[in-house]
Amino acid sequence: xxxxxxxxxxxxxxxxxxxxxxxxxxxxxxxxxxxxxxxxxxxxxxxxxxxxxxxxxxxxxxxxxxxxxxxxxxxxxxxxxxxxxxxxxxxxxxxxxxxxxxxxxxxxxxxxxxxxxxxxxxxxxxxxxxxxxxxxxxxxxxxxxxxxxxxxxxxxxxxxxxxxxxxxxxxxxxxxxxxxxxxxxxxxxxxxxxxxxxxxxxxxxxxxxxxxxxxxxxxxxxxxxxxxxxxxxxxxxxxxxxxxxxxxxxxxxxxxxxxxxxxxxxxxxxxxxxxxxxxxxxxxxxxxxxxxxxxxxxxxxxxxxxxxxxxxxxxxxxxxxxxxxxxxxxxxxxxxxxxxxxxxx
Amino acid sequence: xxxxxxxxxxxxxxxxxxxxxxxxxxxxxxxxxxxxxxxxxxxxxxxxxxxxxxxxxxxxxxxxxxxxxxxxxxxxxxxxxxxxxxxxxxxxxxxxxxxxxxxxxxxxxxxxxxxxxxxxxxxxxxxxxxxxxxxxxxxxxxxxxxxxxxxxxxxxxxxxxxxxxx
Amino acid sequence: xxxxxxxxxxxxxxxxxxxxxxxxxxxxxxxxxxxxxxxxxxxxxxxxxxxxxxxxxxxxxxxxxxxxxxxxxxxxxxxxxxxxxxxxxxxxxxxxxxxxxxxxxxxxxxxxxxxxxxxxxxxxxxxxxxxxxxxxxxxxxxxxxxxxxxxxxxxxxxxxxxxxxx
Ligand code: SF4
Ligand code: SF4
Numbered sequence: 001x002x003x004x005x006x007x008x009x010x011x012x013x014x015x016x017x018x019x020x021x022x023x024x025x026x027x028x029x030x031x032x033x034x035x036x037x038x039x040x041x042x043x044x045x046x047x048x049x050x051x052x053x054x055x056x057x058x059x060x061x062x063x064x065x066x067x068x069x070x071x072x073x074x075x076x077x078x079x080x081x082x083x084x085x086x087x088x089x090x091x092x093x094x095x096x097x098x099x100x101x102x103x104x105x106x107x108x109x110x111x112x113x114x115x116x117x118x119x120x121x122x123x124x125x126x127x128x129x130x131x132x133x134x135x136x137x138x139x140x141x142x143x144x145x146x147x148x149x150x151x152x153x154x155x156x157x158x159x160x161x162x163x164x165x166x167x168x169x170x171x172x173x174x175x176x177x178x179x180x181x182x183x184x185x186x187x188x189x190x191x192x193x194x195x196x197x198x199x200x201x202x203x204x205x206x207x208x209x210x211x212x213x214x215x216x217x218x219x220x221x222x223x224x225x226x227x228x229x230x231x232x233x234x235x236x237x238x239x240x241x242x243x244x245x246x247x248x249x250x251x252x253x254x255x256x257x258x259x260x261x262x263x264x265x266x267x268x269x270x271x272x273x274x275x276x277x278x279x280x281x282x283x284x285x286x287x288x289x290x291x292x293x294x295x296x297x298x299x300x301x302x303x304x305x306x307x308x309x310x311x312x313x314x315x316x317x318x319x320x321x322x323x324x325x326x327x328x329x330x331x332x333x334x335x336x337x338x339x340x341x342x343x344x345x
Numbered sequence: 346x347x348x349x350x351x352x353x354x355x356x357x358x359x360x361x362x363x364x365x366x367x368x369x370x371x372x373x374x375x376x377x378x379x380x381x382x383x384x385x386x387x388x389x390x391x392x393x394x395x396x397x398x399x400x401x402x403x404x405x406x407x408x409x410x411x412x413x414x415x416x417x418x419x420x421x422x423x424x425x426x427x428x429x430x431x432x433x434x435x436x437x438x439x440x441x442x443x444x445x446x447x448x449x450x451x452x453x454x455x456x457x458x459x460x461x462x463x464x465x466x467x468x469x470x471x472x473x474x475x476x477x478x479x480x481x482x483x484x485x486x487x488x489x490x491x492x493x494x495x496x497x498x499x500x501x502x503x504x505x506x507x508x509x510x511x
Numbered sequence: 512x513x514x515x516x517x518x519x520x521x522x523x524x525x526x527x528x529x530x531x532x533x534x535x536x537x538x539x540x541x542x543x544x545x546x547x548x549x550x551x552x553x554x555x556x557x558x559x560x561x562x563x564x565x566x567x568x569x570x571x572x573x574x575x576x577x578x579x580x581x582x583x584x585x586x587x588x589x590x591x592x593x594x595x596x597x598x599x600x601x602x603x604x605x606x607x608x609x610x611x612x613x614x615x616x617x618x619x620x621x622x623x624x625x626x627x628x629x630x631x632x633x634x635x636x637x638x639x640x641x642x643x644x645x646x647x648x649x650x651x652x653x654x655x656x657x658x659x660x661x662x663x664x665x666x667x668x669x670x671x672x673x674x675x676x677x
Contacts, residue, residue, distance in 0.1 A: 036537040040547040076374060120401035127409030131381065134416050138374055146420070153417050157410060164405075177398075307537040308530060 010112045011093065018092050021291065022248040023053035029302045036306045063237040070141050071234065077139035081235060081242035084132025088249035091125045094118040095256045096180050098266045098287035099276035110266070110287060111180060118179040119171065122257060123164050126212070129250055130156040132243070133214075133221055133231045140234040148230025151313065152214060152221030158320035159211035159218075165328035166204040169335035170261055173198070183265035187274045191264040197338045200331045202262050204324055209254040211316070214247065216305040220313050255297035259290065266290040353393055360386035368440075373419045377412060384408040398476050562639035565592075565617055565628050566664035567657065570672050574605045575661065576636035579612040583628035583637055591621035592628060608674050615657040619645045640664060 027042065027049065034041030042049030071077050095118070098110030115121055130153055137149015170192055171177055174185050192198045211218040222230030232243045259265060266286035267274050277283035311319070363386060366379035384407045391400035480488050522528055548555060557563075570576050579596035597613025599606050628637050642663060647653045655663075 032541070034547075035541040035545075038540055038543055038546050040545050040549075073372065073375070076378070079378070115397060117397045117401045120398065120405060124401050124405035124409055127405060127413075130409075130413055131378075131416075134413065134420070135374075135378070138416075138420055150417065150420060153413050153420075157413055157417075160410065303534060303537065307533045 006106075006108065007112060010108075014092060014097065014112055015089060017097075017291075018089065018249065018252065019245070021294075022245055022252055023057065025248045025251065025298050025302075026056070026244070027053050028298065029305075032299065032302045033306045036303075057241070060238060060241040065237040065239065068140075068142075068234050071139060072141060073139050076135050077234075078239070080132050080136030080139055080231075081239040081246070082132070083135060084129055084246035085242040085249065086246075087125045087128035087132075088246050088253050091122050091253045092249070092256065094121045094125075094179065095253070095260060096183055096265055097290055098283055101283040102278065102280055109180075110283070114180055115178065117177045119167065119177045119182075122179075122253070123160070126250065126253060127156070127160050129246065130160075132246060136235065136243070137221075137231040140231070142234060144227045144229075145231045145233045148221040148227045148233075152231065155211060155214075155218065155220060155316060155320075158317060159208045159324075162204060162208040162320060162324040162328055163212055165325065165332065166201050166208060167261060168328075168332050169201045170198060172332070172335060172339060179260050179265075182260055183267060186264040187267045190269065192262040197335050198262070200327070201335070202258075204328055204331070205261070206258060208320075208324065209258065210301070210304070211320070213250045213254055213301075215251065215301055217308040217311050218316055219310060220316060251298060251301050252294065255294045255301070256290075258297055259293040263293055349393060353390070356386050356389045356393065360390070373422075374416065377416050377419060380415075381408045381412050384412070396475075402476075557641050557643075561641055561643075562624060562626055562629075563641050563643040564619060564624065564639065564645050564655075564663075565622060565626075565637050565660075566640045566642070567615060567637055567660040568635075568664040568667035569661060571666060571668055572604075572672070572675070573666065574608075574674075575611050576634050576667070577612050577615065577632075578608055578634050578636070579610045579615075580633060582631045582633065586627045586631045587622075588625060588627065589621040589623055591618045591623075592616070593618070605674060612657060615660060617655045617660060619647075619653045619655055620650060635667070635669070638664065638667070 030052070031041040031049070042052040045051040045055045067074070067077075093112035094115055096109075096111040096114075100110060101108045113121075133152040133156075134149045137145045137147075137152070140146065140149075170182075173192075173195075174182055176182070176185075186192060193202060210216075214221050221227075222232065224230075227233075232240055235243065266289050268289055272282050273286065273289065277286055360383055363379045363382040367376045367383065370376050370379060384403060388400040388403040388408075391397075391403060567575070567577055577594075579594055581594045581596065584590075584592045584594045593614075593616040594612050595614040595616075596610055599608050599611050624639060626639050629639050640663070645653070645655075
């Protein structure tokens with residue numbers, strides 16, 4: 001019973017934090033994009049436009065939910081945005097947000113589900129996001145969303161393979177699929193990113209993560225110039241904002257994965273931050289460190305989006321199948337040899 | 346009935362219902378989505394047995410990859426034709442016969458006492474090692490042969506599909 | 512003509528240097544001076560011949576210049592103008608002009624600020640002046656009537672007043 005209550009509370013807090021961060025990522029994106037284009041960005045609602053996400057959310061909720069007449073399968077049409085958003089939120093539950101919080105005389109782990117196959121669960125759940133896009137594309141019953149849906153299913157399947165294969169070397173070194181062990185290992189040794197033989201994995205992972213979240217330069221499913229808005233063309237109001245939330249939540253989760261796998265999760269490589277927290281404040285500081293690291297990656301996402309033009313579709317597929325997948329396999333063998341020779345563990 | 350029992354019944358009934366949904370729904374896309382649901386519930390059953398690795402792989406491979414490919418193919422086909430197709434009586438009888446045979450077989454098998462697989466260690470709690478150890482230690486040859494077979498099939502398909510273009 | 516594609520070196524084909532260059536470019540813009548104009552508080556500078564919304568003008572003696580010839584009504588591409596012709600007041604100083612609009616309506620929802628009305632007007636009575644943001648809370652509010660148009664247009668300082676001595 002106690003377990004259920006604590007887990008429920010964790011889920012509530014996690015979702016609250018996640019959605020807030022996601023909302024403010026949208027704000028950050030608009031701000032950063034504006035700055036990069038020598039503009040000011042949202043600045044009307046609240047100081048520095050900080051209340052903009054609230055205004056946006058309110059606007060989205062109050063908008064009319066238009067159901068185009070040519071949509072025959074309403075159930076699938078509604079399922080689309082749900083499937084785009086929910087997986088990303090679920091995935092966040094398998095990621096350790098911090099070490100632990102000593103609260104009410106208990107040690108509360110800062111992870112909703114401490115699974116021993118957490119990485120697989122993350123990949124498995126995030127692979128569901130593709131259904132959202134495919135269903136939206138199909139159920140919209142018109143050609144641009146459909147093309148977007150087809151494109152995205154091909155893209156996401158290809159890059160899922162790269163994504164999963166690229167982190168295999170990391171787990172070969174740790175010898176566990178648990179994300180909590182992952183962070184623990186990095187607190188004892190050093191962050192993965194400081195081990196040169198893991199660099200190829202990181203590079204491939206980060207690029208595949210961009211493709212997996214459909215962000216520029218790989219935002220082919222919603223290429224505005226060719227496909228209007230791709231899969232979300234026929235959506236409005238809350239359904240549209242669910243796609244939006246889903247995209248940003250997926251960005252968050254992917255950033256969290258990068259932080260956990262390569263940048264030591266909630267830890268910093270010096271005194272009170274490199275071991276599980278003993279006081280509440282250090283516990284909270286760990287969460288803050290984790291979020292700060294994620295913020296860096298979110299900024300990277302945004303930065304790249306407003307810099308690099310979209311690649312062509314055949315380039316994208318060629319990059320995935322002809323370069324990345326062979327490269328990841330070679331990388332696995334290479335890291336295996338390195339670990340066997342120098343005994344990485 | 347404990348909490349886990351309730352969960353078991355819920356998952357199995359939901360799984361069977363989505364199985365019915367797969368064959369009962371007229372639109373292939375809806376069928377495919379029911380199949381995805383079925384895989385997810387099945388993964389839930391695996392998780393109940395503490396086979397978390399298997400559960401994750403189930404979702405990752407079947408629901409995450411195979412079904413997306415299925416959907417992909419369905420979307421490229423003309424689904425309207427199959428939506429209008431009439432159900433043939435013979436097909437129904439055939440289906441019922443096959444299902445009955447399968448059920449009978451299952452009952453026969455399940456009446457046998459449960460024997461652990463040779464080389465598997467029941468103490469491993471269905472984690473990663475429980476699946477991987479026997480696979481790479483005791484059943485290495487069959488495993489590799491299967492992999493080779495799949496590779497051959499793949500190469501064959503590529504060859505067949507490319508021949509048309511020449 | 513065959514365009515010879517330049518042969519790219521290995522570095523160039525990697526795209527990475529270019530990508531980094533681009534990233535630096537965007538990053539270096541973040542702290543730069545912003546060009547945003549805070550619109551409702553900061554009005555944009557309007558230059559001499561700015562052409563905003565069409566408005567009616569009076570001559571230096573305060574008389575309505577429009578003679579209700581309805582040319583602008585005919586020429587207006589989106590049919591935004593509606594002129595209701597009427598007569599000047601008997602005995603007034605401008606009675607010799609005979610006609611004047613008893614009402615003159617421009618539907619600002621439809622007007623495209625093309626300036627045809629200004630060009631066609633034989634009396635130089637309508638001009639595109641400096642109001643560029645015409646807004647209202649209802650469609651009704653966006654129908655600008657004669658009084659409003661005259662008020663907005665004001666007096667036009669013209670040396671030639673062809674009706675003055677007729
Ligand atoms: S500016 Fe053009 S559109 Fe507007 S009232 Fe004059 S003629 Fe009509
Ligand atoms: S504004 Fe000019 S063109 Fe239009 S009715 Fe009056 S005199 Fe004629």
